[in-house]
Amino acid sequence: MRCMSSDPHYKQVQTLLQASLPEGGVIADAAGLRPYECDGLTAIRQQPWLVVLPETEAQVAAVLRICREHDVPIVPRGAGTGLSGGARPHARGVVLSLAKMNQIIEVDAHNCVARVQAGVRNLAISEAASAHGLYYAPDPSSQIACSIGGNVAENSGGVHCLKYGLTVHNVIGARVLTSTGQCLELGGKVYDAPGLDLLAVLCGSEGMLGVITEVTVTLLPRPPAVAVLLAAFGDVEAGAAAVANIIGQGIIPAGMEMMDKLAVQAAEQFAHAGYPLDAAAILLIELDGCDEEIDHVCNTVQRLLETAGAYQVQVARDQADQQRLWKGRKSAFPAVGRLAPDYYCMDGTIPRRRLGEMLRAIEELSREYQLPVANVFHAGDGNLHPLILFDANIPGQLENTEEMGGKILELCVAMGGTVTGEHGVGVEKLDQMCVQFSATELTQFHGLKAAWDPAGLLNPDKGIPTLTRCGELGGMHVRQGQLPHPDLERF
Amino acid sequence: MSNLLTQAGTQLSEQVQAAKAAGRRLIINGSGSKRGWLPNFGDANGELLSTSEVRGIVAYEPEELVVTALAGTPIRELEMTLAQQDQMLAFEPPQFYAQGTVGGMISSGLSGPSRPWFGSVRDALLGISLVNGAGECLNFGGQVMKNVAGYDVSRLVAGAFGALGVVTAASLRVQPRHQQQQTLHLEMNCAAAVRFCRSLAQQYNPVTGTWWHDGVLSIRLGGSEAAVSASVQKLGGQAANVGTLWQDIRDHKHEFFKASLQVGAHQPSAPLKLCRVILPPAAPQDLPGVEAASLAVEWAGGLRWLWHDEPQQVRAWAESVGGWVWVLGEAASALGNLSREHLALMTEIKKAFDPAHLFVSPLNFAVVETADEPAHAH
Numbered sequence: 001m002r003c004m005s006s007d008p009h010y011k012q013v014q015t016l017l018q019a020s021l022p023e024g025g026v027i028a029d030a031a032g033l034r035p036y037e038c039d040g041l042t043a044i045r046q047q048p049w050l051v052v053l054p055e056t057e058a059q060v061a062a063v064l065r066i067c068r069e070h071d072v073p074i075v076p077r078g079a080g081t082g083l084s085g086g087a088r089p090h091a092r093g094v095v096l097s098l099a100k101m102n103q104i105i106e107v108d109a110h111n112c113v114a115r116v117q118a119g120v121r122n123l124a125i126s127e128a129a130s131a132h133g134l135y136y137a138p139d140p141s142s143q144i145a146c147s148i149g150g151n152v153a154e155n156s157g158g159v160h161c162l163k164y165g166l167t168v169h170n171v172i173g174a175r176v177l178t179s180t181g182q183c184l185e186l187g188g189k190v191y192d193a194p195g196l197d198l199l200a201v202l203c204g205s206e207g208m209l210g211v212i213t214e215v216t217v218t219l220l221p222r223p224p225a226v227a228v229l230l231a232a233f234g235d236v237e238a239g240a241a242a243v244a245n246i247i248g249q250g251i252i253p254a255g256m257e258m259m260d261k262l263a264v265q266a267a268e269q270f271a272h273a274g275y276p277l278d279a280a281a282i283l284l285i286e287l288d289g290c291d292e293e294i295d296h297v298c299n300t301v302q303r304l305l306e307t308a309g310a311y312q313v314q315v316a317r318d319q320a321d322q323q324r325l326w327k328g329r330k331s332a333f334p335a336v337g338r339l340a341p342d343y344y345c346m347d348g349t350i351p352r353r354r355l356g357e358m359l360r361a362i363e364e365l366s367r368e369y370q371l372p373v374a375n376v377f378h379a380g381d382g383n384l385h386p387l388i389l390f391d392a393n394i395p396g397q398l399e400n401t402e403e404m405g406g407k408i409l410e411l412c413v414a415m416g417g418t419v420t421g422e423h424g425v426g427v428e429k430l431d432q433m434c435v436q437f438s439a440t441e442l443t444q445f446h447g448l449k450a451a452w453d454p455a456g457l458l459n460p461d462k463g464i465p466t467l468t469r470c471g472e473l474g475g476m477h478v479r480q481g482q483l484p485h486p487d488l489e490r491f
Numbered sequence: 492m493s494n495l496l497t498q499a500g501t502q503l504s505e506q507v508q509a510a511k512a513a514g515r516r517l518i519i520n521g522s523g524s525k526r527g528w529l530p531n532f533g534d535a536n537g538e539l540l541s542t543s544e545v546r547g548i549v550a551y552e553p554e555e556l557v558v559t560a561l562a563g564t565p566i567r568e569l570e571m572t573l574a575q576q577d578q579m580l581a582f583e584p585p586q587f588y589a590q591g592t593v594g595g596m597i598s599s600g601l602s603g604p605s606r607p608w609f610g611s612v613r614d615a616l617l618g619i620s621l622v623n624g625a626g627e628c629l630n631f632g633g634q635v636m637k638n639v640a641g642y643d644v645s646r647l648v649a650g651a652f653g654a655l656g657v658v659t660a661a662s663l664r665v666q667p668r669h670q671q672q673q674t675l676h677l678e679m680n681c682a683a684a685v686r687f688c689r690s691l692a693q694q695y696n697p698v699t700g701t702w703w704h705d706g707v708l709s710i711r712l713g714g715s716e717a718a719v720s721a722s723v724q725k726l727g728g729q730a731a732n733v734g735t736l737w738q739d740i741r742d743h744k745h746e747f748f749k750a751s752l753q754v755g756a757h758q759p760s761a762p763l764k765l766c767r768v769i770l771p772p773a774a775p776q777d778l779p780g781v782e783a784a785s786l787a788v789e790w791a792g793g794l795r796w797l798w799h800d801e802p803q804q805v806r807a808w809a810e811s812v813g814g815w816v817w818v819l820g821e822a823a824s825a826l827g828n829l830s831r832e833h834l835a836l837m838t839e840i841k842k843a844f845d846p847a848h849l850f851v852s853p854l855n856f857a858v859v860e861t862a863d864e865p866a867h868a869h
Contacts, residue, residue, distance in 0.1 A: 110689050110773035155639050169614050188813050189771035191793045194827030196837045200646035204639045221695040244554040250667030293717035349635040351555050381636040421637035436640055440627045445641050447843035
């Protein structure tokens with residue numbers, strides 16, 4: 001970085017940025033930059049040239065204009081909780097943190113919406129809306145810390161998205177700045193917006209299309225009645241069958257989570273949630289609705305669980321019991337983290353009916369690579385989080401883990417699924433993108449990006465791999481479980 | 492099964508490539524049922540690219556809540572298949588003149604009375620197969636509910652009226668049908684109806700549709716038997732056997748949508764136009780000079796239908812409260828109040844998918860640069 005600080009070009013840009021931002025709005029010293037070296041994917045680190053902390057939309061626009069004029073890459077950053085390295089800095093670039101734009105502009109209960117700045121924490125929205133009996137439904141596990149701007153950029157999910165949808169389903173408006181610093185207002189407090197649905201494509205665009213400064217989210221009334229059921233199974237496939245039966249009966253639970261034996265044992269040791277330690281898998285099901293219907297639904301689901309082979313079903317009707325049952329699941333990641341020095345979290349999605357097949361394949365890979373795997377699974381929507389346990393201090397283990405993880409993701413694609421359900425591609429899954437998409441599809445993605453950001457300065461080298469990268473990998477394209485075509489594009 | 496998909500893609504891709512080679516432009520057409528909404532096809536030069544022969548359900552997994560259908564599949568056929576498994580398209584796609592295809596449903600992005608509670612077409616869309624302006628077959632999204640790999644092109648294509656390419660097939664999230672459905676009638680004026688709907692929206696209840704017209708608010712409830720009957724008790728009003736009311740609203744077969752009946756009731760200074768007014772749902776209905784008979788309110792206040800002889804007035808009012816107006820039959824109005832900057836970006840996106848401007852879409856973002864139409868436009 002020393003050479004950059006003495007380079008007159010960079011020096012000039014830094015001066016311009018400092019002039020556009022309030023005192024302390026530009027971080028340039030090594031100690032100050034350190035917290036921005038990585039996001040939640042801590043294995044991948046890079047010190048940025050500068051970090052900027054604008055406090056207003058006009059300041060964000062000024063930063064974008066200066067960077068555009070001087071050809072400096074920009075990496076937008078929310079709370080830095082992302083799990084795919086989407087906010088990994090660029091060595092010659094600026095990290096644009098939205099953390100200081102943290103004002104809740106308005107809770108409009110009549111229209112059931114809230115207008116908030118991008119840096120507002122996910123949970124803070126529900127807290128602000130609670131006075132009206134309303135809440136913001138998407139609840140990624142990092143909701144205490146993660147920001148709504150980051151949620152939009154990643155199209156974050158959460159445990160309740162089977163019933164209540166992802167971020168894209170719960171956001172109806174946004175203000176976004178393009179790489180030229182121009183502000184576009186998308187949607188509003190209205191259900192449909194005219195023209196192309198720019199807001200939909202902005203959701204999950206990982207900071208590569210524009211910088212989100214403000215978001216309008218929809219708020220829902222809290223369901224008056226909630227029940228949480230825990231079912232223990234002697235084998236995983238019986239649990240998967242139970243999930244299919246419940247949905248087959250026309251019941252859409254608010255949440256439906258599955259954990260395998262290793263995950264259950266780790267979570268129980270950590271959280272003392274009362275999970276049965278002898279279970280091969282447990283299902284955690286949250287049902288919600290009105291007071292008059294909850295008993296009936298609860299009984300139906302209990303019966304379906306038992307029919308599918310659950311040997312134990314606990315029903316929690318009061319809040320304390322419900323929180324205890326959820327606590328195990330919610331602490332599953334840190335709990336598994338205690339089993340080994342490091343763990344690697346995967347995020348593939350598969351059609352649910354192929355769960356058994358997938359878990360057997362993971363077991364085989366686990367044996368082959370000699371790396372234990374704990375599985376946590378959003379059972380309702382097929383989103384799988386295998387956690388591979390390893391020790392980064394043992395030479396070669398990180399590489400082995402990444403290789404094994406890559407194979408799991410490729411299996412997800414082969415089974416008709418996707419390499420990422422909710423964590424995003426970032427820098428982590430670029431190689432697997434070559435497996436999921438053809439060269440023409442990737443080219444189309446790059447075309448869409450260029451329409452928004454012709455200079456390519458917004459979060460470069462993320463999300464969509466270059467064709468050269470895919471060619472070097474010699475990646476093969478497997479779609480819908482078919483064998484690879486012999487006539488596939490290779491580079 | 493996926494053979495069907497490949498064949499459909501190849502068939503449409505060949506047609507697109509042939510048109511491209513010959514310098515002809517294409518007008519994508521399903522059943523033509525929504526043409527009255529955006530009728531500027533008439534003066535456009537291009538030949539019809541029909542998707543109606545590319546039809547059939549490619550895959551349906553009721554327990555995964557996902558169906559994949561080819562573009563030309565009639566919506567009605569798809570809904571019948573889903574109904575056999577007690578499932579449905581929750582966004583209630585309109586079927587004007589009892590017609591409509593899956594491709595048209597996606598391209599138009601129109602949703603029915605359940606829109607505020609169950610989302611729109613794009614919300615249910617999980618993946619698409621698309622042939623772009625280069626004649627390339629592309630797949631985006633997939634058959635799973637959670638998928639953040641790559642840009643969400645599927646949802647960008649929803650409502651794009653064919654501007655970005657021709658949809659070959661789509662995968663959609665489906666929902667279980669409601670065990671019980673009941674409609675209540677409550678007599679009240681429009682202002683009271685909007686307020687009542689907004690108070691309903693702030694409480695947990697099984698509302699799946701609202702319709703106010705001519706002094707009566709109809710509220711549709713759907714869900715478990717227990718939830719629906721509890722809600723009927725709570726809301727009061729009169730439980731009514733409404734027959735096909737909600738389908739008639741969805742498909743514009745309801746009397747309100749018949750222009751001839753409207754003309755009889757007024758002495759308009761100009762022909763009445765049907766305005767689709769999208770507003771923040773709680774916005775008061777305070778446009779002066781509108782008679783109750785010329786007004787209908789859906790989506791718990793978020794959608795107002797207005798017969799008016801001066802759409803400009805309606806537009807000014809709607810925009811002043813944060814909404815927009817689509818005057819049916821006036822293609823330009825489908826772009827609402829978009830700024831030049833919006834249109835310029837949309838034009839660039841269109842170019843990224845269809846650089847030669849092969850697809851004639853009734854959504855013409857390039858209003859700012861119509862002068863430089865492509866040379867082979869005719």
